[in-house]
Amino acid sequence: MKSKRFWMVSFLMGLFLFAFATDSSRVIGTQQEQGKAEPINNSKDAYCRINPSSNCHLLSQYDQNYGFPQSIYVKQKLFRTFAYVASGMGGLLILDVTNPQKPKKVGICDDLDFARTVFVKRNKAYVGSINGLFTVDLTFPKAPKLVGNYSELRFINKICAKDDSLIVSSDYNGLSIFNIKKKTSPTLVATFNNYSSYYDFEIRDNLIFAVGGQFVILNITDVTNISKVSGIDVYASRIILDENLVYLLNHQSLVIINISNTSDPKIIFNSLDYNSDIIDAFKKGDILYALDCKLGIVLFNTSSNTITKIGTFYMLDNFNDFSYCNGRFYITSEYSGIRIVEIGSNSTELQWIGYFKNGGGYTEDVFIKDGLAFIANGLNGLQILDVSNPFKPKLIANPNPFEGSFDSIVLKDELVFLANKDIGTTPGITVFNISNPRKPEKLVSSGGVYGQSFNQLEVKGDCLFLVKSWMSMFLSYVTYLKIIKISDINNLTVVSEIFLGEFYVQAMTIKNDTLFITSNEGDFFAFNISNPSKIEEIVHCKLSAGGMRDIVIEGNxxxxxxxxxxxxxxxxxxxxxxxxxxxxxxxxxxxFSGGGWIQFSNGYVFLTDITQGLLVIDVSNIQYPRIVGQFQNVPSKKGSQLILQDILVKENIIYLSAGLDGLIIVSFNGLVPPVVRRIIIRRSLYISLTMIPAIVAIIIYKRKKNGKKRKNND
Structure with a gap:
């Protein structure tokens, strides 16, 4: 009996151990499963990219219009995390960021001139300003108190500590070392000026690696007597120390120096062609995270002693500084206050899987149905592709090539409707019967009253909605909306026509009984189309001064x-x-850059951008959308820039109309969200728990059966 109990308990414990040993897990409160970080893709195919910028996502933004945040220092104290912000004219701002999604103001010390940088040691904050070095007592964070000031330094750039010494870099005084044993003002013990300003430095053992007008290595074994070990005439504003290498960053240059021999450092990589504005950086593993005022956080691969750009987490602002603590960046900005960005462990993969060369035409629009792609071609008319195997799309029909310049396409049942521009022989709308997609039959090629040439079309019920914009004799755009009855395809009749205004229509979409239209001047229209013969305007307003090229409606x-x-x-x-x-x-x-065409699918917005290519944006947090993947806008196979015209998403496949480059098919593996710190139940544990009742039932059943056998034997 004891042996049976022993084996039963061992079996159950084995199930539990198996559950905790496996990697597969489910997080309560999330819709998708966790995953492991993907390696950087080194595929030879330039179109196949993994964008590790998905590792970054915005958690919160704190902006109370208090001063001009310059520098930030983040430190944990017991179970709380504090951010100390040098806020320019706002002095020293203390935030509780224990919950990074809801930063809270704790205290302020504002009598510090223009605070530029801050460093915290024990219960003291050392704040560098344009007019001196200030000491602030943090014993009571809600009421920080100014206790000292050394006024002989100007324009302090960075502060750091080693034991009881405080090292300070500034524009006019080079490097200064202070003794901070006293509880009030630090005492100056040494300086190293060398007629140069120093912006940044790192400390290792008894050496200081500093950058400014030049790169220098200094020995501070005797803190009262700083001695120069070596140097290189190279200008930089930021330095990152990593084993035997240092990374130097200027606004537009990236340099790597080998310091294995500190007496003779050597430049091993120097790039002067980075056309942007890097102001700070942080290195984790082989990835260098650079804060760029023009782009946001730019990711570089440094694995082979070079610096190669591999991704971007887009944020445009006038950034000043960022600090790293426990997987999060704390970023200061003069315009947006403080942003908290988390580095996750997941990445999103976009990969080129299929390509169809359009044969000299210009791919404008695409519609996918039942494994077929219907393409509106600007020169080659209607093209029908078999995309059931997205790796090898095949042209199966191209009726009447070179007849019509199609700009937009929509399907209803077995009919294809195309908007025909005036370049073709018969502008207006063209209709094909596609009951046999290999031999589509042209039913209508219209001109006349409902013909002209149309930019966009949509279909709902037995009505076709078309918009037309053209240049009037007064050199201004004029736009009309027409509604055509299509219940009898051989007798198309105009139901209604509306003058919309003097602008160029950009996009049109229908959701339920509402028609939405956008313009190049930022006009936004919504119409009630429940009665097509008498449509009602719900709203007409301007939402964007620069225009709205495309629109998608999802929920509210x-x-x-x-x-x-x-x-x-x-x-x-x-x-x-x-x-x-x-x-x-x-x-x-x-x-002529920015957002082009847009689609929504499964919690993501897919946005084509003329300069950035295809961007995948997670909008699970509507207030803080974040880019999680990018299909780089690299040179096309024709040697020109890849220009994306339109986009359509079906499941995990993205179809891109690429103008002269035809149809491009991209796979999307999807995003695994960051770990939500809630109760975690591993899938195998869940399976084990559900199996326990069955196991117990089997054991009880066998024991009863054995009991009956014993009785029978007796």
Whole structure:
């Protein structure tokens, strides 16, 4: 009996051990499973990229319009985490960031002139300003108290400590060392000026590695007598120390120096062609995270003693500094206060899997149905591809090539409707019967009253909605909306026609009984189309000065692709008064970059960007959308820039209309969200727990059966 109990207990314990030993797990409160970080993709195919920028995502933003945040220092104290911010004219700001999604202001010390940098040791904060070095007592964080000031330094750049010494770099005084044994003001014990300003430095053992007008290595074995070990005439504003290498960063250059021999450091990599604005950096493993004012956080691979850009977490702002603590970046900005960005352990993969060369035409729009891709070609008419195998798309039909210049396409049942531009022989709308997709039959090629040439079309019920924009004789755009009855395809009739205004229509979409239209001047229209013969305007307002190139509606939100900005998100629950709730800037103020075409699928926005290519944006947090993947806008196979015209997402496959480059098919592996720190139940444990009742039942059944056998034997 004892042996049976022993084996039963051992068996159950084995199940539990198996459960905890496996990697597969489920996080309560999330919709997807955890995953491991993907390696950097070294594929020879330039179109196949993994963008590790998905490792970064914005947790929160603290902006109380208090001063101009310059530098930040983050430190843990017992079970709480504090951020100490040198806030320019705002002095020293103390935040509790224990919950990074809800930073809270704790205290302020504002009598510090213009605070530029801060360092915390024990219960003291040492604040460098434009007019001296200040000592602040942090015994009571809610009421920090100024206890000392050394006024002989100007424009302090960085402060750091080694034992009882405080090392300070400044613009005009070089490097200074202070003794901080006293509880009030530090005492100056040594300086190293060398007629140079020093912006940044790192300390290792008894050596200081400093950058400014030159790179120098200093010996501080005797803190009262700083001696120079070696140096190189190279300008840099930031330095990162990593084993036998140092990484030097200027606004537009990246340098690697080998310091295995500190007496003779050597430059092993020097890139002067980085065209952006790096102001700070942090290195973790082989990945260098650089804070760039023009882009956000730029990721570089440093595995082979070179610096190669591999990804970007886009944030455009006037950044000043960032600090790293426990997997998070704390970033200061003069315009947006403080942002907290987390480095996760997951990455999103976008991979080129299929390509169809359009044969000289210009791919404008695409519609996917039942494993077939229907393409509106700007020169080659309608093209039908078999994409059931997305790795090898095949052209199966191209009726009447070179007849018509199609710009937009939509399907209804077994009919294909195409908007025909005036370049073709018969502008207007063209209709094909595709019951046999290999031999489509043209039913309508219209001109006349409902013909002209149309930019966009949508279908709902037995009505076709078309918009037309053209240049009037007064050199201004004029836009009309037409609704055509298509119940009898051989007798198309105009139901209604509406003048919309003097602008160029950009996009049109239908959701339920509402028609949405956007313009190049930022006009946003919504119409009630429940009665097509008498449609009613719900709202007409301007939402973006730079125009809105495309729109997608999901739930109570409207997502706009804006050419001068990127992504804008509006709450349209009250459709008459749209409210902006989220933005993501992907470009500088340039109309010919930024958001192009947009799609929504499974919690992600897929945005084409003229300069950035395809961006995958996680909008699970509407207020803080974040880029989690990128299909780089690299040179096309024709040797020119890859220009994406339109986008369509089906399951995990993305179909991109790429103009002269035809149709490009990209796979999307999806994003695994960051770990939510809640109760975690491993899948195998869950299976084990569900198996226990069955196991117990089997044991009881066998014991009863054995009992009956014993009785029978007796």
């Amino acid at each position: 939100y409207a997502f706009f692709a804006c050419p001068d900005f990127g992504l804008r998100i509006f709450d349209i629950q009250n459709l008459s008064k749209p409210v902006e709730v989220g933005t993501l800037k992907t470009t500088e103020e340039d109309y």
